[in-house]
Amino acid sequence: MDGQRVRAWEAQCIQEQLPACTATCPVHVDVRSLADSVRRGDFASGFAVLARTVAFPGIISRICDHPCEPACKLRDIGDVLSIRALEQACTEYAYTPLAPAQLPAREKRVAVVGGGLSGLTAAAELAMKGYAVVVFEAKGRLLDRLFKLDEKILPRSLILADLALLTKLGIEIRTRTWVSSGQCHALTEDFDAVYLGPGPEPLDAGMGIALRPNGFIAIDPLTFATSHTKVFAGGTHRYGSDSFSPITSLQDGKYAAASIDRFLQGASLTASRENQGAFVSRLFVSTHGLAASWLVHAASPGGYTKEEAVREAERCLPCNCLECVKVCEYLAHYKSYPKRYVREIYNNDCIVLGNHPSNRLVNSCSLCGLCAAVCPEDLNMGEVCLAARESMVSKRKMPPSAHDFALRDMASSRSEAFLLARHQPGFATSQAVFFPGCQLSASSPDHVARVYEYLRAKIPGGIGLVLGCCGAPAHWSGEKKLFEDVLKSLREELVRMGNPRMITACSSCYRMFKDYLSDVSVESLWTQLDHEAIKPDRPADFVRSLAVHDPCTTRNEESIQGSVRNLLKKSGADVIELNERGLTTCCGYGGLMQFVNAEVADKVVNRRIHQSDADYVTYCAMCRDNFARRGKRTLHILDVLFQDNSDDPATRPDPGFSARQENRARLKRKLLHEVWREPVPDEEQKLKLNISPEVLARLEKRMILMDDVRKVIAHAEATGKKIWNPQTGRLIASHRPAAVTYWVEYTIQQEEFVVHNAYSHRMEVSG
């Protein structure tokens, strides 16, 4: 896989972007975790979350100007979360004096001028990094401004509790120490670096530091550097006094301390600081469909009770994107989200020796593109998984069992048993060719014959027929070379027929041709029939509500979707929409999901078929059969347009893979015989099997075909190599025609072989 492309995919997933509250907080307090802790009634861990980011949690929890709150997504559905009040509750119920980890002492010394919030934050941060710090404060006490606040707003006990940290960190405090402009210069001689938090007054020139015309220090907004390399500055002096913002002062001290540390270590002051300070997060959060959410009011003016705080915290959404995970059972199944999946898949791809733990993740995706359709950044996990599959195949690391069965089914569609390309009888050229696709031919061969008859009557100039394969299974399984071979032989066939326009009945064929046979003109049968103003030959009383399922391979083909709906309406059906156009789901066959991960495919289909009680109608044979197999009444649109009066077509069973292959062969013989009047040799006589529906269903699940079973029995009967079980009275035999060994338990009854069970393994056993 291409590393650069992988990084671009990773960057497209925004789930790990910070929620708006945290991104807007100048120091990025992890509000989501804090609210989660409170929600669980765990105020101690809520307090720990705050203290992790904020050096003075008691103070901040009381007087923070909370720029986070207006950014809260709850504003879309009611009141924003009272984040500051939750912080206060954490402090109230779980204040613990901080015991920060302090790095070993360093030689270097830093002076902090000004004992306000910014200076003290810088002092604490630097002391934690091991620097020797001296704080100079002109007044008689630190945080003088805060001590003047109303006790009800900020209890002094809380200030003192927070300030105890400075002593713990061994910071030297010199109060009543006025540092004049001249002395400031001396500090730069005595100390390795200086932080200035001089407060909101302009300064005299003569400090040796560049001032702006208004008398305030010129401070770099990113690094908090001044014109003097050793001096950094911030706080109200930087942003002005009329809007004292405790969290902004704290931010200045924190980031200036980071700059001082970089400066003292000789590191770049500017590198990797993109997300410093408040920024706008890319995280997308949908509040669609959520109930209104209103603020929990504190009964007492002193703040929330524990119970009130828990209820308030319960209002936190919490913010996540997960738009794709919400709609896709596959993405939900692996319990994470695309950013991580992309990384896992790339790691899996890079492993040369050892286990490849993500093979199944790679191979279980249906490649249906629903994730991209709902993703605010259009990330398509199908592209990621397909690239990974192609890489695995090229490195010969694709598990042989993953796509073997589907590719063998494809091979049968490319064999003489099915392949056919003919001009219409009586024509030497074709104005167009009908390409029904292998799965419609396998599912309802009679419909193919009916449609071809209809098209012959409608389209003048000759309409040919091509029975064959579009190569979708090869493409989906990452077999690039095989896929190219399929397209090449198809293209050659079309050239031989004079490059006619192709009319296909299959959405997957349509997708393959549109995307990979761009030199061929292709049209959907449904738009063709819509234009032909088809008059459905349906019973007069056919009126009912039908919910339309669009196949995933024509997710964005609006004209096809429109024609299908026109055709249904013309047939008297009331059309029910299952989803917004473009947001259809896969039926489990796409990307060969059902062969690799039946569990996930079941989840996908079950979710889809329970969306509406109405009968479904679709225009993909695999979708129809996959729904029908799980008991969902589902019509193929051809059941509506060309309905027989006989059975209830919504209950027509899924033929299963054995019958699919037989149906294809039978269709070819029927058409050769009935349309081209060609003599067809008698169908080859096959061993007669007697098999119950239960056993048949088990074999279908185990991907064992009737022909595989016949081969085992024929081999056993011809060689005598079989095992007798006197307890059950059954014979057991095995045969390995290629890469799989099949075992069959059977008995012989007159002319028939009764099949009781079959199983298989890929390991080879030798005596």
Add this chain to the structure above:
Amino acid sequence: MNEPKPSASQLSCAKCKQELVPGKVAVSYLGNTFPVELLKCPNCGLVFVSEDLATGKMLQVEQALEDK
């Protein structure tokens, strides 16, 4: 991946009319070969793989090897 050994297998080779008995065989997949004991015909060597083995342990080992 040894089978639970039945005291008397009761399964017999239809051709040789001999009861299958535990014996050494080799199973291999993707270039890896393991010696195991399975029921086989003492005369012609015909080996029996049970459904439990094929869909259980064998499948597990196949999948583990495929993910190597």
